Amino acid sequence: GNDTVKAGDGHNRILAGAGGDNITTGSGEDVVVGDNASLTYNNAGVLVELISLDTTTGGNDTINTGNGDNLIIAGAGNDDVTGGTGNDVVVGDSGS
Numbered sequence: 001g002n003d004t005v006k007a008g009d010g011h012n013r014i015l016a017g018a019g020g021d022n023i024t025t026g027s028g029e030d031v032v033v034g035d036n037a038s039l040t041y042n043n044a045g046v047l048v049e050l051i052s053l054d055t056t057t058g059g060n061d062t063i064n065t066g067n068g069d070n071l072i073i074a075g076a077g078n079d080d081v082t083g084g085t086g087n088d089v090v091v092g093d094s095g096s
């Protein structure tokens with residue numbers, strides 16, 4: 001569905017799923033996925049793989065991340081992504 005997610009500071013992992021989602025995060029290294037994706041971590045807890053799932057469905061997401069090094073996959077749809085200061089990696093549609 002259409003979700004509104006507000007996360008504070010810190011290292012957040014957000015998978016909003018289908019629908020037009022509104023996601024806001026604070027400072028920290030965030031991983032934000034507007035639609036569906038699979039995250040794989042190694043034994044040390046480091047994210048090693050992030051793959052979009054179900055790439056034909058997705059909503060129009062609004063994503064605002066705070067400062068920090070963020071990784072954002074907006075997924076399908078007309079998405080609006082705004083990052084703060086930091087080294088952000090933004091994928092507008094699907095990616096891995």
Ligand SMILES: [Ca+2]
Pocket residue numbers: 001002003016017018019020021
């Ligand atoms: Ca959703």
Ligand SMILES: [Ca+2]
Pocket residue numbers: 034035058059060061074075076077078079
């Ligand atoms: Ca989307």
